[in-house]
Amino acid sequence: MTGVVAFACIVAYGAVVAPNAAELDAAREEARALLADDFKALNAGRRTLVDVADHVAELAAASNSAAMVRVFQEGAFNLYRTADALGRAAERHVPFWINLGTDAEFEFRACPAGSFMMGCDDDRRSPRFRHKVNLPRPFWIAKYQTTKRLFNTFRSVTPMTEEEKLYGGMDVPHGGLSRKEMLGFCIFLTRCNKDRLPKGYVFRLPTDAEWEYALNANCDDPADPYVRFRNGDESAAKEVAVSWSWVNEFRAERGYKPVNNGQGTVFAVGTRRPNAWGIHNMLGNGKEYVLDTVPLDLVPKAHGEGRIEDCAYDFGYADEETEPLRYFDGPAGDVITRGTKIRSRFAINWYDRTVVAPGSHYCGNFVFRIALAPDILAERRKEPAK
Numbered sequence: 527m528t529g530v531v532a533f534a535c536i537v538a539y540g541a542v543v544a545p546n547a548a549e550l551d552a553a554r555e556e557a558r559a560l561l562a563d564d565f566k567a568l569n570a571g572r573r574t575l576v577d578v579a580d581h582v583a584e585l586a587a588a589s590n591s592a593a594m595v596r597v598f599q600e601g602a603f604n605l606y607r608t609a610d611a612l613g614r615a616a617e618r619h620v621p622f623w624i625n626l627g628t629d630a631e632f633e634f635r636a637c638p639a640g641s642f643m644m645g646c647d648d649d650r651r652s653p654r655f656r657h658k659v660n661l662p663r664p665f666w667i668a669k670y671q672t673t674k675r676l677f678n679t680f681r682s683v684t685p686m687t688e689e690e691k692l693y694g695g696m697d698v699p700h701g702g703l704s705r706k707e708m709l710g711f712c713i714f715l716t717r718c719n720k721d722r723l724p725k726g727y728v729f730r731l732p733t734d735a736e737w738e739y740a741l742n743a744n745c746d747d748p749a750d751p752y753v754r755f756r757n758g759d760e761s762a763a764k765e766v767a768v769s770w771s772w773v774n775e776f777r778a779e780r781g782y783k784p785v786n787n788g789q790g791t792v793f794a795v796g797t798r799r800p801n802a803w804g805i806h807n808m809l810g811n812g813k814e815y816v817l818d819t820v821p822l823d824l825v826p827k828a829h830g831e832g833r834i835e836d837c838a839y840d841f842g843y844a845d846e847e848t849e850p851l852r853y854f855d856g857p858a859g860d861v862i863t864r865g866t867k868i869r870s871r872f873a874i875n876w877y878d879r880t881v882v883a884p885g886s887h888y889c890g891n892f893v894f895r896i897a898l899a900p901d902i903l904a905e906r907r908k909e910p911a912k
Contacts, residue, residue, distance in 0.1 A: 546593065553593035557601065560585065576614065579605035583618045599623065607724050613639055616664030619803070622898055624719055626679040632715075634666035634898050635804050637740050644738050645843070646756075659735045660848040665899035667732055667740045670795035670806050671699035671814065672711070672894055680714045681707070694794025699812050699893035701792060705861055708815060708894045715896065723898065726905075731817040732897040734879075735850050737864050741809070743802035752801050752809070792891060812893035813863040813880060817903075818852045820860050820881060851902055863892060 564581055567573040579602050586598030603622050606615035616638040624632045645656040674683045675696035683700060690698050708731065715729040723729075732740065745753055754762035792812045800806045808814075843850070863880045882892070 549591075549593035550597060553591065553597040556594065557597050575605060575609040576611050579609060579611065579615070580618070583615075583620050586620070596623065604722070607722075612664055612724050616666075621669075622666045624715065624722070626676060626718075630675055630679050632676065632896070633669045634896075635669050635740075637661075637665050637667055637736070637803065638744075639664045640739075640744060642739050642742055642744065644735055655843045657843045657845045657847065659739070659850060660846060661736065661739055662848060663900050665727075665732070665736060665897055667736070667805060667897045667899075668895045669800075669804060670895070671812060672708075672896060673697050673795055674700045676700075677703075677711060680711045693792070694797075697794040697796075699792050699795060699807075701812060701891055701893045703894070705815065712896060726900055727898055728901045728904075729896050729898055730901070730903070731815055731894060732899065733849070733851050733902070734816045734818040734862060734864065735847075736897060736899065737808075737814065737816050737895075740803065740805055741801065741864075743805070745802035747802075750802060751799075755809075792893065808865060810865065812865065812891050813878070814865045815892065815894045816862050816864055818862045819854050820852060820862065821854050849900075849902060851906070853903065853906075 561578070561582065564573060564578045568575065568578055582598050582605060583602040586595050586602055589595045589598060599621055600623055602618075602620045603615055606612060606620065616636040619636045619638075621636060622634040624634075626632070639662050641658060641660045643656055644659045673696060674686070674690070677683055677700040678696070683696075684702075686695060712729040712731065716723065719729075742756075743752075747753055748757075751762040795811070796806050798807055798809075798811065801808060860881045863882055865878060
């Protein structure tokens with residue numbers, strides 16, 4: 527690969543509209559000068575493409591300029607992708623960026639390949655059943671829940687309510703969507719960015735396992751408030767600032783009182799502390815849809831046809847599962863959400879899983895987050911029948 531072609535991997539996608547295009551243009555010119563020797567060494571065979579990508583990632587981590595960080599991050603990802611070294615990109619936590627127009631950007635945070643203990647319950651039939659899960663391929667997950675601003679690039683959003691205007695405007699998560707609309711947005715993003723995506727990767731909802739893995743962020747530091755909170759220290763919730771609650775002091779301070787007590791509220795994304803991988807709002811600000819579904823006729827309807835909190839359905843979890851997915855095609859499948867919308871100021875069930883009947887999920891508190899991940903559904907459809 528020539529130096530010109532290699533550097534094109536870095537700057538080819540910098541031409542998209544950005545909040546400060548002039549700064550980004552200047553950053554690209556500066557990057558050319560800083561990396562000139564790298565590409566000379568690459569052409570001479572003294573360095574590999576991965577070596578150059580490593581250096582670009584290091585420059586991104588060391589830079590104090592937001593524009594330079596962006597240019598180097600985009601460049602590092604494209605170089606790793608070209609070198610077929612996605613695992614290394616994820617291990618170095620190189621993010622992935624896409625731009626959908628002025629002020630409409632997605633940042634996706636890296637989730638390296640690995641294994642983790644999913645669940646928090648020893649009861650085999652419980653959805654919380656604790657078991658080991660293997661995720662051998664890296665994936666990237668959106669730093670924030672999908673906002674109205676971002677979804678508006680795909681389909682015009684409904685007019686904002688007074689509540690949404692008060693608590694974040696177009697930067698509140700977009701709720702009240704059907705599964706078809708969410709999946710349509712993922713297909714739209716995949717088509718718009720098909721030349722930038724790693725081979726075999728698409729935009730889609732994260733699986734149940736991927737979502738929990740991203741939440742945990744492979745962090746077991748006892749000083750981390752997320753870890754403390756998951757281990758039962760409720761006092762850490764205030765430090766984590768996991769979510770806005772329903773009808774809480776924040777609302778009262780701003781003079782808003784809903785007509786119906788208990789009406790859910792979501793707030794602007796990024797207004798709460800991120801986890802160890804820089805992912806925001808995974809412990810609140812709405813319940814997030816995942817890719818997994820369960821068969822409608824097998825889920826006990828203890829609460830009628832609506833939501834079923836922590837149902838006793840046997841998901842069939844087993845130890846050492848690799849890239850688990852429970853997915854049933856067609857409209858008959860109940861959908862699954864993770865995370866929670868808390869009802870009191872600092873009370874939250876971090877492991878909350880809800881099975882939602884198809885006709886009952888048009889609620890502003892049911893939101894979604896997108897992942898850049900292997901096209902697992904297409905892969906499974908190609909599997910030979912057993």
